[in-house]
Amino acid sequence: MSDQQIADQEIFEEIKEAEVNQSYLSLVWWKFKKNKLAVVGGIIVLLFYIVCFFFAEFFAPYQLHETKEYFRAPPQLLRFVDEEGSFSLRPFVYGLEETIDMELRLRTYENNTDVKYYLHFFVPGEQPYKLLGFIPANIHLFGADPNVEGSEMFLFGTDSLGRDLFSRIIYGGRMSLWIGLLGQLLTMALGVSLGTISGYYGGATDIVVQRLTEFVAAFPDIPLFIALAAAIPVSWSPQMIYLMLTLILVFIRWGGLARQVRGLILSLREREYVLAAKSAGATDRRIMFKHLVPGTMSHVIVIATLMIPGMILSETALSWLGLGLRPPLTSWGVLLQEVSNVRSIRFYPWLLIPVPFVIFSILAFNMLGDGLRDALDPYGGR
Amino acid sequence: MAEENIRKPLGLGLDSILQPERIYEPDVILEVKNMTKFFPIKAGFLQKVVGNVRAVDEVSLFLRRGETLGLVGESGCGKTTVSRTIIRLYEPTKGVAYFKSDVLSSTEEPVIVNLAELDKEEMHKVYQEISMIFQDPINSLNPRMSVFDIVSEPMVIHGKSDRKENENVVGDLLERVGLRASYMKRYPHEFSGGQRQRIGIARALSLNPKIIFCDEPVSALDVSIQAQTLNLLADLQHDFDLSYIFVAHDLSVVQHISNRVAVMYVGKIAEIAESNVLYNHPLHPYTEALLSSVPKPDPRYKSKRIHMEGDVADPSNPPSGCFFHPRCRYAEEICTTTPPEYREVEPDHFVSCHRVEELELKGV
């Protein structure tokens, strides 16, 4: 080899070195990007978390328990063109006028076309709040014109106590998404550790854990939910109830994950690198946490992503039945409690608006999970 | 060896057949006697043991310092299980493995221990003196660990966790096995099969072992890479005074690298001899048949293959007498009834066959 070639070879090696260091992740990203549906799902999930989870106070025009003198007011339409046909670039809503229908004994609202409340961005709210729990702030992304006395804007209407439904959906999303995430993290912790131990040690341990998962899986879900949820003392604080509910959801769901992890561990523990670690004198704990669990992680993340919708749905269903979260805690399920009879669906159909949010978030998680599975799957080839 | 170095009398309370013999010779570092490993076959709801797979059946062998002992045989003959049982990756069902250990010795002289009866802590220490190289260059390296983490793992396990120091050691090791020190930041999937095998070898060397158990280390590699790897192993053996137990199914590779070769059949050793002796003057009919079926890289060679009838015996239900008799063309009455004795017919030439003295067998 000539000197020139050796030099070329060196340069080539260096370039390669720079390239390959992040190649696994870049391959995953490349495959993920190719699945457009998954990217859309990922973006929606991200938006949900940004809007509802981290910055709900900023994105919601009102605070969670801020009540107004409008009870069960219908959604106000954002307009660019008014009744006379004149166009305004800044959208506005008409003011609401309350009337009482004596025959039906109902309070109804009608648009008052004389009053226009214009949409403004970055408006100060009535009460200050703490962004992310520690940054004092008072600004909301949008709201009705702050310079006009009594101007209000309820894009999705209000509930029976006069609280803005749009704001409450955003806040409710925080609770629903949080229960999905926290519940799933706990499920992962429980499922992965029990699955790993069961798969690695085998024998009696395995049999006990497997029978346990079957026992839990064999229970009919709803009666078990109801029984466990009914056992939560009413006197407990909402926070405790929230925690208990999460634990109930985890308890019902860890089994499936544990079984999948056990299956993965069973195949991974036969790999020669595990034997190599053993022959170097590694302890069981080291083998499990250094060699086996990381190998299951890509699968676990996928499974977990696909399980979050189930968590959210269970919470919503339970809360709607009145067995889950209770006011003053607010989740999508709690919001839907207001529409637990035909009368409210007949007269206040806008109270069903949380439903599409539940559907969207669940679809988004599923699309994201499918994309992740294809991208992370090491056996899927190119 | 000083008597006081033997911590407790070796072979105390053991059968005479398990008593140490060769280990007292100065250059022998490992002596295995009657090593046996049965894997129980469980069935039914209560997991009752209904039988045993006799994976390793009373194997006795010894290993000298700086030599390579090849273990050959067809798949399922127990050659891999032997090495894993010796180093207690599988718990032996029966048998002893005497080993001269430095780490367990309180003096300068090594101490002789029986690996089969060491407790967990002692065995953990002994793992510094024993390591393994594996067959599959893809499966034997954890894909989620960097080369540095892989090669330094044995050191970390044995308490050497200083990163700077380890980086130096790993760098030296990688260069020693023919890779660049800068490769330590990469991940296994970035390497070719031959390079991965070198990483595996570097890991095996990281604690300066005395014995390396090589489990089919070249059978997954391409021909040109195979030669490089064999040369590397030979160089390392010379430089570090290593002893190898080299498990493989390729008879020509085993012959090339081994000083002595053991041929296994259904969990038992059929024959052990010095490599050239075994290949040119085999004493066991199985060795003869096996050698005759090795394809020769020579189109002018006319195959004189000895037909072995049927398939390898089932290790969970081996035939009576000599396990090889149903396929042996020299089998007689006695072979079907009595298991042959495993004996030393010439110095360093052990055979287990009734008809050793009568047969004239052909080598390669």
Next chain:
Amino acid sequence: MKETLVEVNDLHINFEVREGTVKAVQGTTFKINRGQTTGVIGESGCGKSITAKAIMQMIPHPGKIVQGEVLYHFSDKTNPSQEEIIRINDLDPDGSRIREIRGGEIGMIFQEPMSSLTPVYTAGYQIGEALSLHRLVPQKLGDQMDSTIQKYRHVTKKEAREIAIDMLHKVGLPKPERRVDSYPHELSGGQRQRVMVAIALSCDPVMLIADEPTTALDVSIEAQILDIMRDLQETEDMAIMFITHNLGVVAGMAEDIIVMYMGKQVEHASADDIFYNSKHPYTKALLQSIPKVGRRTTDRLASIKGMVPSPFELPTGCVFHPRCPSFMPGKCDQIVPTWQEVEENHWVSCLLYEEV
């Protein structure tokens, strides 16, 4: 001179993947004659399997033939006088014509005996499946004076079973009447591979492509399978394309050997010439790097230096030049060697044998 069966002319196959283009096969040219065994040797990734798959029009995704052609000289089994030349690479890979050729004309044996049999069907069923697709038997039309107006029909289930037993007997499986009802998991590796051979041969193929058929097997089983293939080839007069990396195996099987390296043919000659009169430095190095049984030396093995280059970054000039012991600076790294017949029936692609 035997009749030509398969012609591969200047075949180029590329794989477009994210990291770039892999030129898996670059300009392979060879002929396989009827009844002849051609060995193809080379290390992993040299393109030997892809070439074989191109003959069956079974190139895996995303591979594409970018240049060259594969010609198959087809002669109807029921009417042998007619010969038709089929351009395999023009056929629809899922069409009926190529499916007729696969299995019917060309049988194939793969490396992995475990995964190439369906675990849920018996050996006999799997042989019968191939039979019912491809094997035709003369239909008896009473007392026909003129045998040329015989008609042909597919085999019946019962006949298929009989043929299956007969085939299993031919490949040396003990107790074929019982084995025909065994599931793959009840058979040992060697027995499974024999079933594979039986499937491949059940339809009287004109050619057999064996892709590393014995690599996963023990030497004694390997020798048995090789014997069976040799015997069958003699009795049935089949052409065999034998792909392997094992020089010992190919020496005992092939009349003609093609040596491949990084997608290129480097040498093609008779087996005897390859082993005793090799021209290409790669072939020579390969022969020296294998340990020979029977002669233990304490010497090091002659190894080929360096690693197989990345398929994305093929060296310029001759692909072997960075590892070649006879590297000529200024020539081998710049000029691509051409495929030349240096002696009769001995082709080499090396600049040592070219005037440049």
